[in-house]
Amino acid sequence: MDTGLDARIVGRGKEFFKSISGEAPSIFNKGWWTGKVMDWAMQNESFKVQLFRFVDVFPYLNTSESLSRHIREYFSGEDNDVPAVLKWGAGKADGLLGKLTSGIMEKTIRTNIEAMGRQFIVGQETKEAVKGLAKLRKDGFAFTVDLLGEATVSEEEADAYRDGYLEVLDAIEREHDKWKALPGKGGDSSLDWGFTPKVNVSIKPSALFSQAKSVDVDGSVKGIMSRLVPIYRKVMAMGGFLCIDMESLKYREMTLELYRRLRTDPEFRHYPHLSIVLQAYLRCTDHDLADLIKWARTERLPIAIRLVKGAYWDMETVVAKQNGWDVPVWTHKPESDIAFERQARVILENHDICYFACASHNIRSISSVMETAHELNVPDTRYEFQVLYGMAEPVRKGLLNVAGRVRLYCPYGDLIPGMAYLVRRLLENTANESFLRQSFADGTEMERLLENPQKTLERELAAKPAPKPDGFHEGVEGIPLFVNDAMIDFTVPEARAAFPSAIADIRSRMGGKIPLYIDGKDVFTEDVIPTTNPANYSEKLADICQAGVAEVDAALNAAERAFYIWRDVSPEDRANYLFKSAEVARRKAYELSAWQILEVGKQWDQAFHDVGEGIDFLEYYAREMLRLGRPRRMGRAPGEHNQLFYQPKGIAAVISPWNFPFAISIGMAAAAIVTGNPVVFKPSSISARVGYNLTEVFREAGLPAGVFNFCPGRSSVMGDYLIEHPKVSMICFTGSMEVGLRIQNKASVVQPGQMQCKRVIAEMGGKNAIIIDDDADLDEAVLHVLYSAFGFQGQKCSACSRVIVVEPIYERFVSRLIKAAGDIKIGPSENPANYMGPVADVTLQKNVNEYIKVAEQEGTILLKRTDIPAEGAYVPLTIVGDIQPDHRIAQEEIFGPVLAVLKAKTFDHALEIANGTRFALTGGVFSRSPEHLEKARREFRVGNLYLNRNNTGALVERQPFGGFKMSGVGSKTGGPDYLLQFMDPRCVTENTMRRGFAPIEEDDDWIA
C-alpha cells in the first residue's frame, strides 16, 4: 500500500465530501414518498423484498382491480391494512376512521411508483428523452443514452430494439447540432470538453440477437453484429461515441469478442470512439483487462474502457451457487473496490492507448482515480467520470465541481422493461454495503467510507467468525454432504472444446458389436439390432446383441447367486461401489455425453446434464444407503432392545427408457444395487448403446460379478418373460403409461415358485401444463415455456405440452411465444447453435407426426416449423391454439415438440384445466401474485411444480422427481423416500433381561 497516495486519496475524498456537505440523493429525501419508503425498506427486510417485487410486477397492473389486489397481496399484514408509509401523501383524503378509500390509495401508490421509476429514466418517449438530454447538457453534464428493454425473446424483438436505437439517433441527429459543446481542457471546440463526441450511446449487445448463447460465441457475435453494425454506422455518421455494455457473465466472452471484431472491422477500424465495459467485481477482469490492452497494442488501435463495479452481483452469485460453479465475483465488497482501484490504475497507466471512463458513485473510488491519474500525470483528456442518471446527485455535483467532466448514463424507454433497471437501482441504493446507503442514509463515518478497501477487507475478515462445522457443509453424522454435479459451464472454452473432441473420439471407434454382460462376462449373441444416429440414419453406432429367454435365465441365475452374497455386503461397502462408479462416470463425462448426442440426438448441455444426473444418483443413493443402513433403536424401554433395519427385496428388473438413457437407467440400477438387490437391466433398444455405458461404468468400478447384468432384448421375446419370472422381486420401470400399467398387472400374478409379492416402481407419462397468469413476467415466461416444451424436442416426461394462459395476457404472451419459437434453430444436436434436433427414432417421428395431424384437426395451428432437415428423424415444432381441455391433444402424452395452447378465464379456471388430466407429473406457473402462487402450491396437484421457472431438469435431492395419478406410483427418484421402496424393513427385538438382571443402556428410559 502506497501510504502517501492513500493519504492523498483520503484527503481528496474529504474535500469531496465537504464540497457536497448537507446534500443527499433525492431517493433518500424523506420529505417525499420515495425517501420514506426507501427508509422503511432499509429498516425492514421483508418489506423491502415485497416492495421490490411489487415494483417489478407494477407495470403489469393495468386495471384498478389488478392493482388493488396486488397491493393487498403484497403488503397487507394480519390487520388487512397496508403499511402507512405506502399511503403517505394521500393523507388529506383520509376517511373518518383514518382509512383511505381504496381508489385513492391505489392512485397514490400508482402515482408515486411511477414517479419513482421516472426518477431514473430520462424519458419514456424518444422526444421526451431527447429533451431531457438537452436539459442535462445545459446543466453541464454529458450523457450516454441507453434504451431500456434488454430482454428480447425473438428476432422481431431484436429488430425492434435495433430500430429503437436508430430512432433515438435520428431524433438526436435532428437536435445535436443545436447543442453547445461542453467546455473543457481539450482542443476541439465542437467536441465535449474539447475531445469527446456530444452524442454518446450505450448498448446491451445481448438484446440485439435473441439466439445469443455462450456455447456458440461465434454465432452469437455474428447475430449481434448484424444489428449492431447499422447502429454503429449511424453513430459514426453522426460523429458519435458507442459504448458496448457488459451484462451478465454468460455474455462476457461474446461481448469482448464483439468489441474486438467491431473495433477491427475494416469499415470502422479507423474510428476510435468505441468503448467496452469491464466489471471490477468479476475475478477474471484483471486478466481480461491485460488481454485487451495487449490486444490493442498488438493491433495498434486505441481503445476505450468504462470500468464499473458491476450490477449483477446477486444474480451471478445465485446462478453460480445453483449450478455448482465457483462464484465468479468477489465475495467481499471491499475486494471489488480494491479491484476497481487496481484496474483503474492499469488503465490509467495505459492512457496512451486506452481512454478511461470511471463509472462509480463511490467517493473513495473516484478520489483514488483522481489521485492515481494525478500521480501518473494522465491528461484530463484521457479520462472522464460517469454516474447514473437519477442516482447519487451529490456525487455528480461534486464531480462536476472537481473534475468538470461528468457523463450521466441515461436510460430511456417504457416502464415495463424499465422496471428491471429500477429494481437494480433500488438494490444498489439500499444494500447494506451500498456506498450510497452508507454515505447518505446510514451516516457512516467519513473515515470509514474513505478507508483504503484493503484495510476494510482485513478488518472484515478478522471480524468474521471462524466457519463452524454446522453439520451442513460438513455433512450429517459422518455422511459426507451431497452436492449436485456441476452444470456445464459454456463460458469455459475448454468445456466447449470437449464435446467435438469426444464426439470425434467415439466416432473413430464405433460401429462394432456390443455384447450382453452377464455374471461379469461379455456374452455375444447371433441376434443383433443396430442402433443409429437419428440425425443421420446411415451412421450406425453399434450392433447390439439381443438377449433371448436363455440369456435372461442366465442373468437371473447369476443375479440370484450374487444376491446371497451381495445382500450381506455392508451398506458402507455397497455405497463405496457407487462412489467409485460416480468417479468413473465423472471422468468419462464427455464421452458418455457424446454417445447420447449421437444415439438419441441430445443437445450438448442436455446430454451432459443427463450424465450429471446419473452421477448425482450414484452419489445421493450411496449417501442415502449410509443413512438408512444404520439400524435404528425403537423405543427406549429398559430390558428390551428393538432395532429396525432394512434388507434388500431380491432381484430387480430395471427397464428403462431412451430419453434419459444414462441418468434414469443408472439411477434405478444404482438404487437397486446399493440397497442390495442385483439387477437385470433391459435398456430401450433406441438407446441401447448408451445403456451399455452402465456396463462400462460398473465394470470399471469393480462391481462384483452378477450384481449388474446387461440384457438388451426384444420386448416381444423376453420382456414379459423377465417381468413374470418368479425370481424377480421387483421391477423398476420408467416409460409410458401403457407399458407401466401392463407391467403392474403382469407383476401382480403370482407365478409357481414365486416367493414374494413383486414390487413395481413405475414412473410413467405426463401431460404437463404451465399456467401463465395475467401478471406473469413475459420476458421470463416465454423463454421458459420454450425450453420446457421444446428442449430435447419435448421428449421428456416432464416436458410442458400444454400452456394455459389467463385471458387478459393471452394475446401478448402467445404472440411473443410464437415469434420466439419461430426463431429457434433446428438441426443436428451435434451443432450447439441448434436449439432443437431430431426426435430419437423414426417410430417416434411417425407418432409425433400423427399427433400433429390430430392437432390440425382439433385446433388452429399457430406455428408449424416445416423448415427442418429433410433427412433424419425431424418433426415440425408445432404450437396449436384453440384447444379445449378435453381434446386429445390436451389429454394424451405426445412426447415430441407439440405444444397445445389453452385459454383460461381466470387463474382458478387455469388450475382446473391444468389438473384435468389423468396425469400428475410436472406443472409450472408464471405469476407474480403471492396468493396465486400460494394457491398453486396447494392446488396444482402434480409431482413436481415449478413456480416462475421452467418445469424440466429436476435435480437429485433438490427436486425429488416423480408424479402420481397415472404418472406413477408416487415414488420420487432422487428423494429421501426412494430407497425405502427397494427394501423390506425388519425389526429385531431382544429381551435383554435374564434372571431379573437387565443391563441398562445409556439411552434407556430408566428411572429419572
Added chain:
Amino acid sequence: MDTGLDARIVGRGKEFFKSISGEAPSIFNKGWWTGKVMDWAMQNESFKVQLFRFVDVFPYLNTSESLSRHIREYFSGEDNDVPAVLKWGAGKADGLLGKLTSGIMEKTIRTNIEAMGRQFIVGQETKEAVKGLAKLRKDGFAFTVDLLGEATVSEEEADAYRDGYLEVLDAIEREHDKWKALPGKGGDSSLDWGFTPKVNVSIKPSALFSQAKSVDVDGSVKGIMSRLVPIYRKVMAMGGFLCIDMESLKYREMTLELYRRLRTDPEFRHYPHLSIVLQAYLRCTDHDLADLIKWARTERLPIAIRLVKGAYWDMETVVAKQNGWDVPVWTHKPESDIAFERQARVILENHDICYFACASHNIRSISSVMETAHELNVPDTRYEFQVLYGMAEPVRKGLLNVAGRVRLYCPYGDLIPGMAYLVRRLLENTANESFLRQSFADGTEMERLLENPQKTLERELAAKPAPKPDGFHEGVEGIPLFVNDAMIDFTVPEARAAFPSAIADIRSRMGGKIPLYIDGKDVFTEDVIPTTNPANYSEKLADICQAGVAEVDAALNAAERAFYIWRDVSPEDRANYLFKSAEVARRKAYELSAWQILEVGKQWDQAFHDVGEGIDFLEYYAREMLRLGRPRRMGRAPGEHNQLFYQPKGIAAVISPWNFPFAISIGMAAAAIVTGNPVVFKPSSISARVGYNLTEVFREAGLPAGVFNFCPGRSSVMGDYLIEHPKVSMICFTGSMEVGLRIQNKASVVQPGQMQCKRVIAEMGGKNAIIIDDDADLDEAVLHVLYSAFGFQGQKCSACSRVIVVEPIYERFVSRLIKAAGDIKIGPSENPANYMGPVADVTLQKNVNEYIKVAEQEGTILLKRTDIPAEGAYVPLTIVGDIQPDHRIAQEEIFGPVLAVLKAKTFDHALEIANGTRFALTGGVFSRSPEHLEKARREFRVGNLYLNRNNTGALVERQPFGGFKMSGVGSKTGGPDYLLQFMDPRCVTENTMRRGFAPIEEDDDWIA
C-alpha cells in the same frame, strides 16, 4: 428424626463394625477365584454383564465343546483370549507361552463356578442339605430351608416341587430329634432360643401352582393351597415353622391372601408358626403391613412377619417401565432403607401379636431394629435376625455375638434352578448401592454406612442434577412424546373388576340391529347377518346390516365429497381428530374389550391390549402426521426454494380381519384418515360388531361426515366391487395370503374412469417359527412358546406355529412343553382362569380340525387336548411331532392352536428350516449363545424377530410390525415408514430470484 435414637443406632452400628473388624464376606476374598472375579466385575460393567449371563447359562453347558464355545463367545476380546482373571488358579498348567490348553482352562472355570454356586447353597442333595443344616446348628445358627426351583411350568413340576419339600421334611424328621435346641432367653428348652421351632421352612408359593396368575387370585390361591396344605400339615406335625416367601409383585396379592386363608383355615388356625414376608422396597408395603396387623387383631390371631428389602428391584422396575406402569418400588435405595426402619418399628410396636424376623445384611438397618426394639421394650422372644446362607459372613457372626438369635436362609437343590438364585446374590453383592459391596469391597466410610437413610436420601436428591429437557421426555420439535398405552395391570383389583362389569353392561343392551354408517348417518338395510358368541352360539350380539352395491356407491360418493375438503384440512387438525378418538377409546377401553371377549373369544388381557394397540395407532399416527406434515426444504441453493411434502392418495378401502378386530381396523383406518384419505371400512363378518366400535369412536370424536364410512357386507356381493371400483385409490388389507394376492391382482387392473394406480397395502399370513437352541433357558422358553402358540388360540398372524428344537435339548424341551400345554385351562375367555378359549367362528373351527387331521397323518401327535367344552367353537390344542420341513403342517398357515415340532441337527440347520417357507412374518429364538443370537439377527429373515421372548404382541413404535415374502408387501404398521404409503409426495420449486434480486434465506448455502 429422633436424634437420640439415631445416635444410639449409629453407636450400636459402630460397635457392630468393631466387633467384626478385619473380616469380610468370603465372596470378596481376593485370595480366591470368586473374589478376584467379583472384584474385576465391579470394576468393569460389561464384564459383569457377561459374567452374570455366563453364570446363568453355565448349568446348561454339559459338554466340553459347549462350555469352551460359550467361554469364547462370552469372554473373548479382540485378541481372542479370555481375561486372565477367569483363568486364575490354573496357573501351574500354563503352557510355555503362557496360554492354557483349553481343556485345563475349561476345567478351572467349571470348577470355580460350581464352587461359587455351592457357596450359597447348603447342599445339592437332600442328604447333603440336612447334614449342612445340622452343621450350621452346631455353629449356633438356626436355619430356614428353601428348595430351589421356583419355575414350574406344569402341574407335574409343581407336584415335584411339593414332593421335594415333603422329602426334605422327611429327611429332617429323621434327624431333628437329635438336634439340640439353640440356647436363648425363652422358656421351652425343646425350642430354639426357648421359643421357636428347630425346623423352619421357607417356600415360594408360585412354584406350587403352575397356573397361578394375578388376574385369578382366588383360583391361584386355591391351586397353591392344594399343594401347600400337605407341606404345612407335615410341618405342623413336626412342630415346625413355615414362612411363605414373597416373590415378584404379580404374586403379592395372592400371597397375602394365601397367608390369610392358611392362617385361618380351621385345620391350622390354632397353630401359630406361620409367617409371611413383606418387602420394604414396595411402595405399597406400608399399607399391606397396616392391613395385615389390623386383620390379625380382628381375627385375634398371632402372626409372624419376615421383613426384607426385596430382591427383584431391577425386574420390577424394568417390567413396570416396559408395561407403562408406575414403578412399584422405591426408586432411591435410601427410600427402601427408610421404609425398612419405619416398617420394622410398626411391627415391633405390635410385638404382642406379631413376631418379627428382621432379614437384612445392612448393619444400619439391623442396629436400627435393635435400638428400636430396646426403646420399645420388646422382649427378645418376639424377634429374631435372619441372613442368607453364604452371604455376609461377618454380619451373621456379629449378629450371633450381639443378639444370639440368627437364622440362616438356606437354599438347597440342583444347580440349574439354583443359578437364578445365584445371579440374584451376585447382583446383591456387586450393585453400586449394595451395603455389602460398600462395606466390604469399596471401603466406604463407616459414618456414611451408618448414616440415617433419610439424610442419605436428602443428600442424594440435592446432588442430583435437575432433569434436563432432553427432547426425549419432552418430545421432539414440538411433537409430544409417544408413549404406549399401558398394559393391563391385573394386580390392581379395580382392573379385574372392570371386565365382568363391562361384559354385563354390554350384555344388557346387545342383540339389536347395527346399521351401516355412511356420510355421517346411520343406514339400515334389510339384509342382515347375526354375529354371535363363539363360546355360546345361542348368544347373539347383534344383527349386522349388510352393504350392497348401492350402499358401497353411496359410501364412495360420500368419501369422494369428503375427500375434496379433508385433503386440505391441515395435518395438525387431522391429527387432533385422532387424538380425540384415542381419548374416546381410552375412556371406553373396558367396553371395547368386552365386545371382543364376547364376539371373538379374546381373553381379558388380549382384548384389552387389542384396544390398547388401537389407541397406540391413533396416538402414534397422529404424531407421525405432525412430523410428516411439515414440508421439508430440499437443498440449500439460494434463489431457489424447494419444498417436499405429502398429499393423500384418495379414497381408501380398509378391509380388516377379525383377529385384531379393533386394533388392526382402527390402525389402518387411522393411518388413512390422518394422511387425508377418507375411508370405506369393511370389517370381517366374524367381528362386525367390534367393527362398529370404530363408528362409535370416530362419531364421538366428531370426525366430519364421509371421512369414515362403515360398510360391512358380504364379500360375494360387494367385496370385488369395492376393490375394483375406479374411485378407490388404495386398499388396506390385512388377512390371508390368498385374499391378499387376489386383491393385488384385481387392483392392478385399471378400470374405466380410474385416475390413479391403486396402492395395495397387504399384510398377510405367517408360518412363524421359534428356534430352541441347546442352551435355551427352558423355564422361559416353554412358557413363551406356549403363549406364542396358544395365546388367543393361536389366531394371530404372528403366532408361533412351528417350534424348531436343536437336537441335544429336544427331549428336555418337548417333554416340559407338552406337560405345560397339557395343564393350561381351556374354556370361555370370559373366565380369566382359562388360558385358551374357542376359536372365533364355526368355519374356523372346521378348518382347524381339518388341519389336525393332516397333522395326524403327517406326524405324531404329542398332545391333543380333547378335554374341551362340547358346545361352542372349541378345537383341541394340538402339538405334533415328527414333522418334516416340507410337510403341509410346517408350510401352511393354520390360524389355530396347532403347533408343529421340528427337530434340527444344529442351530444353522434350525435357521435353514425356519427360513424355509413362503412366509416371513415373525420368528423367535431362545438361545444364550451370543454368536447364535447375532447370527439370528442377520439370517433369520422375518419381519419381526424376537430373541428370548414370545413372538407376539408387537407394540406400536417399539416393534413396527409386518413381514415380507408372502407375508406382506414390506409395510410395517406402527413404524416410521407406514404413513408414507398412504401419500404421494409432491415437490414445489420456486425460483425466488426476480430481476436479479433473490431474498437470501437463513438456511441458504450463501457465500461463507
